[in-house]
Structures are given as C-alpha cells and as structure tokens.
Amino acid sequence: MDAEAYDRWYDEHNAIFLTELRLLFSVFKGGKGAELGAGTGRFGSAVGADVLLDLNRDMLSLAKKRTSDLVLGNMCDPPFREGAFDYGLFSFSLGFSGCADLGRLMILPFKRDIYIIDVDRDNTEELYINALEASFGPFRLDLRRLIDVATSLGLHVEGPVNARINVDGHAVTVFAVRLFRPF
Numbered sequence: 268m269d270a271e272a273y274d275r276w277y278d279e280h281n282a283i284f285l286t287e288l289r290l291l292f293s294v295f296k297g298g299k300g301a302e303l304g305a306g307t308g309r310f311g312s313a314v315g316a317d318v319l320l321d322l323n324r325d326m327l328s329l330a331k332k333r334t335s336d337l338v339l340g341n342m343c344d345p346p347f348r349e350g351a352f353d354y355g356l357f358s359f360s361l362g363f364s365g366c367a368d369l370g371r372l373m374i375l376p377f378k379r380d381i382y383i384i385d386v387d388r389d390n391t392e393e394l395y396i397n398a399l400e401a402s403f404g405p406f407r408l409d410l411r412r413l414i415d416v417a418t419s420l421g422l423h424v425e426g427p428v429n430a431r432i433n434v435d436g437h438a439v440t441v442f443a444v445r446l447f448r449p450f
Contacts, residue, residue, distance in 0.1 A: 270325035274307040283432055287441055288313055290430045291358070291384045294445040298353030298379065303342035303372075304360025308333040310384065311356055318352070320345060342366065347376035354380035361385060362408030363399075369416045381422070381446040383413070387429060390440035398437075410442060417446045 277284045302311030305319035308330030319330050320338040327337045340346045343366035355377040362385050366372050400406050426444040
C-alpha cells in the first residue's frame with residue numbers, strides 16, 4: 268500500500284484510530300520501547316516509543332514527522348540487542364509479517380512487555396479480512412495461537428481487551444493484549 272494513502276486513511280478515520288488507541292492504553296504500562304512494523308509511526312509515537320522500525324522506506328519517511336529515531340529493518344529479525352527495550356509494540360503489523368518464529372520475536376529484544384493491537388480474525392467479517400489481504404497480503408495472526416506461544420514461553424497475559432468497530436460498513440473486532448515477564 269502507498270504510504271501516503273495508508274497515513275491518510277487514519278486521518279479520514281480518526282474516530283477509529285482514537286478507539287484503537289484507547290484500547291491499547293487500557294493495557295499499556297510504558298517504559299523505553301520500540302515499535303516493530305511501525306509503518307508511519309502513528310501508534311508508536313502516540314505511546315512514546317523511542318524507536319520505530321519498519322521495512323518500508325516510504326513509511327519511515329512519513330514517520331519522520333512523528334519521531335526522529337527511525338530504523339530501516341525487518342521486524343522478524345530486529346537489529347537490536349537482547350533486552351534493549353522495556354517493551355515492544357506491534358500495532359496492526361504482526362498479522363501480515365509472516366514471522367515464522369513468534370517465540371523468538373517475543374523474547375528479543377524486550378525486557379518486560381510486548382503489546383499487540385490487531386484485528387481479531389475470528390470475530391471480524393470475512394469481507395473485511397479479504398480487503399485487508401488484498402492491500403497487505405495474507406493475514407496470519409491467530410490470537411489463540413499467539414497466547415499459547417506466549418504462555419509456553421512463561422510469559423503472562425493481560426487481556427485481550429476487545430472493541431467492536433465499524434470500518435467502512437464492516438463489523439471489525441480489534442484486540443489489545445499485553446504479554447509480560449513476571450518478576
């Protein structure tokens with residue numbers, strides 16, 4: 268998808284964006300963080316992420332207006348050392364990433380928390396999923412599998428919290444979840 272069209276969609280659907288932010292903030296704890304698959308940086312900048320990482324140069328060029336610490340890279344193999352950040356944020360990116368090793372992604376490089384906000388495929392109209400896939404490619408995120416992988420790694424789960432929203436006439440369920448290490 269064209270970076271400017273992607274960013275403009277959020278301008279034109281600001282009420283949806285604000286609903287999604289409220290959902291994310293309902294589980295968010297803060298700290299030094301990085302958003303992986305940041306796109307134009309709307310969510311990461313809203314929560315104060317220190318670094319935005321994306322594979323798309325055009326997305327990152329638009330993210331410059333929101334923050335200056337940008338990294339061109341693949342979220343499936345983040346170029347950060349172990350424990351570099353308190354938290355990692357995946358906002359509407361994990362489902363399209365194709366990352367085969369969710370376990371590795373959840374462990375590195377985050378000390379404490381992983382926040383995920385995305386579409387709950389099982390509770391969203393199939394026509395909307397088809398439209399997403401036409402723009403971004405296959406949507407592979409399964410919320411139940413994600414939670415199973417997280418708990419198998421010893422992570423605790425807060426949430427998911429859900430919101431049902433109307434996106435261009437489609438009933439869409441969005442979730443936010445916090446995965447964290449117990450201390």
